[in-house]
Amino acid sequence: MPLINIESIHKTFGKLEVLKGVSLDIAAGEIVVIIGRSGSGKSTLLRCINGLEKVESGKVVVDGTEVSAAKADLRALRQKIGIVFQSFNLFPHLTIEKNVTLAPRVVKKVSPDEAKKAAITALERVQIANKSGAYPSQLSGGQQQRVAIARSLAMSPKIMLFDEITSALDPELVGEVLKVLENLASEGMTMVLVTHEMGFARKVANRVVFMHEGKVWEQGAPETLFKSPKTPELAGFINSVL
Amino acid sequence: MLREFGIDDILLLLTGAKWTVLLSLIAFTGGGLLGLMVAIGRVFGPGPLKFLIECYIRAIQGTPLLGQLFLFYFGFSIFGFDVSAWVAISVAMVFFSSAFLGDSWRGCIEAIPKTQWEAADALGMSFVQKLCYVVLPQAARIAIPSTVGFMAQIVKNTSLAAVVGFVDLLRMGQLVTAATFQPLTVYLVVAFMYFAMCYPLSQWSRILERRYNATHQH
Numbered sequence: 001m002p003l004i005n006i007e008s009i010h011k012t013f014g015k016l017e018v019l020k021g022v023s024l025d026i027a028a029g030e031i032v033v034i035i036g037r038s039g040s041g042k043s044t045l046l047r048c049i050n051g052l053e054k055v056e057s058g059k060v061v062v063d064g065t066e067v068s069a070a071k072a073d074l075r076a077l078r079q080k081i082g083i084v085f086q087s088f089n090l091f092p093h094l095t096i097e098k099n100v101t102l103a104p105r106v107v108k109k110v111s112p113d114e115a116k117k118a119a120i121t122a123l124e125r126v127q128i129a130n131k132s133g134a135y136p137s138q139l140s141g142g143q144q145q146r147v148a149i150a151r152s153l154a155m156s157p158k159i160m161l162f163d164e165i166t167s168a169l170d171p172e173l174v175g176e177v178l179k180v181l182e183n184l185a186s187e188g189m190t191m192v193l194v195t196h197e198m199g200f201a202r203k204v205a206n207r208v209v210f211m212h213e214g215k216v217w218e219q220g221a222p223e224t225l226f227k228s229p230k231t232p233e234l235a236g237f238i239n240s241v242l
Numbered sequence: 243m244l245r246e247f248g249i250d251d252i253l254l255l256l257t258g259a260k261w262t263v264l265l266s267l268i269a270f271t272g273g274g275l276l277g278l279m280v281a282i283g284r285v286f287g288p289g290p291l292k293f294l295i296e297c298y299i300r301a302i303q304g305t306p307l308l309g310q311l312f313l314f315y316f317g318f319s320i321f322g323f324d325v326s327a328w329v330a331i332s333v334a335m336v337f338f339s340s341a342f343l344g345d346s347w348r349g350c351i352e353a354i355p356k357t358q359w360e361a362a363d364a365l366g367m368s369f370v371q372k373l374c375y376v377v378l379p380q381a382a383r384i385a386i387p388s389t390v391g392f393m394a395q396i397v398k399n400t401s402l403a404a405v406v407g408f409v410d411l412l413r414m415g416q417l418v419t420a421a422t423f424q425p426l427t428v429y430l431v432v433a434f435m436y437f438a439m440c441y442p443l444s445q446w447s448r449i450l451e452r453r454y455n456a457t458h459q460h
């Protein structure tokens with residue numbers, strides 16, 4: 001039984017069909033990178049995994065819970081699935097430490113002491129423990145993004161979703177965030193990443209999924225996929241990004 | 243019989259000022275509580291509720307406060323309630339404030355980006371948790387300048403209550419003037435007392451704004 005099981009899901013926004021029957025299984029501990037052109041439905045697919053978007057048909061099952069069910073307990077599910085966005089979305093009115101401790105305290109009802117300890121551990125994992133008293137606006141983009149990762153990690157998720165988390169960063173700040181992702185990967189976290197960092201995909205991914213026009217167009221191990229694309233669409237895409 | 247303007251008159255004016263402060267406090271706390279409900283209902287309520295609240299806001303903002311004072315003052319007695327000017331005015335001021343604050347706070351809540359809701363959603367927070375820990379604290383900061391500005395408005399607007407016989411600071415000024423016939427002195431003192439109430443408010447708002455900006459240099 002895969003940890004994430006996606007079965008022919010469809011999703012439309014108004015008249016626009018964004019996901020046209022996507023199926024994908026992801027095993028525990030797997031690192032899957034999703035690539036594809038802008039508008040191909042990568043973010044939407046990611047957001048369907050933790051129920052931020054509702055699917056019209058098909059099925060999404062995560063860790064035995066059917067996300068797509070009408071009565072799914074999304075709040076319980078989301079405690080198991082962390083997601084990090086391109087735009088950080090830290091809480092600007094809270095210090096770094098409070099950003100990280102908020103959800104464990106109010107959602108998981110962890111004691112303040114325990115939450116603080118977990119926050120320190122999480123912030124150490126993203127190598128930013130010395131900023132706990134600062135506010136998000138006082139941090140660089142790379143630092144903010146690492147805090148956003150720590151905020152998710154503090155909930156001890158089983159799965160982490162990352163949506164182009166380095167795309168909004170200055171080039172010199174990308175490395176520090178990718179480094180954190182590599183560490184997470186080496187710790188055995190199940191990860192699904194949308195990224196344009198092809199070098200990173202090659203190095204870290206177990207599997208690369210190429211999305212095109214709302215479908216999983218091609219997938220496979222990074223080496224084979226990048227070296228010998230089977231479809232002209234993937235070949236064209238690889239050419240355009242390399 | 244005229245008398246000299248003296249310490250007794252200042253004490254009288256202070257009694258008037260006391261009622262002005264009290265009425266302002268009632269208008270602000272009552273109006274603030276009701277206004278929060280108005281704002282939340284307007285943003286998150288079901289369609290019909292939103293519509294009703296919108297009508298409520300429009301009705302109150304589209305009519306003069308003076309008219310509302312009369313309406314409540316005479317309205318109560320028409321329906322057989324024998325209430326003092328004090329109660330009628332308080333109720334009118336609370337409604338008036340709730341409409342203004344509700345409308346302005348609605349805007350502040352809506353100004354919080356959708357991505358903040360989403361980030362909280364993704365962490366498994368409930369609606370109330372998202373509202374209390376993420377959205378309202380941020381909205382409150384945006385609301386500070388207009389809210390404190392409105393508090394000063396309320397203080398000044400309470401003087402309208404004099405028309406239905408409520409003896410607030412301004413009305414007391416008129417009474418003292420009649421007894422002493424020194425309008426200039428009296429009204430200077432009255433003006434100073436209003437200033438003494440409103441100035442700290444505007445200073446306070448400035449301090450809060452500065453503190454807010456210090457941690458939010460976007």
Ligand SMILES: Nc1ncnc2c1ncn2[C@@H]1O[C@H](COP(=O)(O)OP(=O)(O)OP(=O)(O)O)[C@@H](O)[C@H]1O
Pocket residue numbers: 013014016018036037038039040041042043044045
């Ligand atoms: N909430 C929404 N309402 C309407 N249309 C949407 C919404 N979200 C996404 N779309 C549309 O769905 C399509 C797919 O969007 P999606 O964000 O999944 O693409 P993507 O592959 O992540 O692209 P990008 O690389 O630009 O992030 C786009 O055409 C987008 O405009």
Ligand SMILES: [Mg+2]
Pocket residue numbers: 042043044163164
């Ligand atoms: Mg996207």
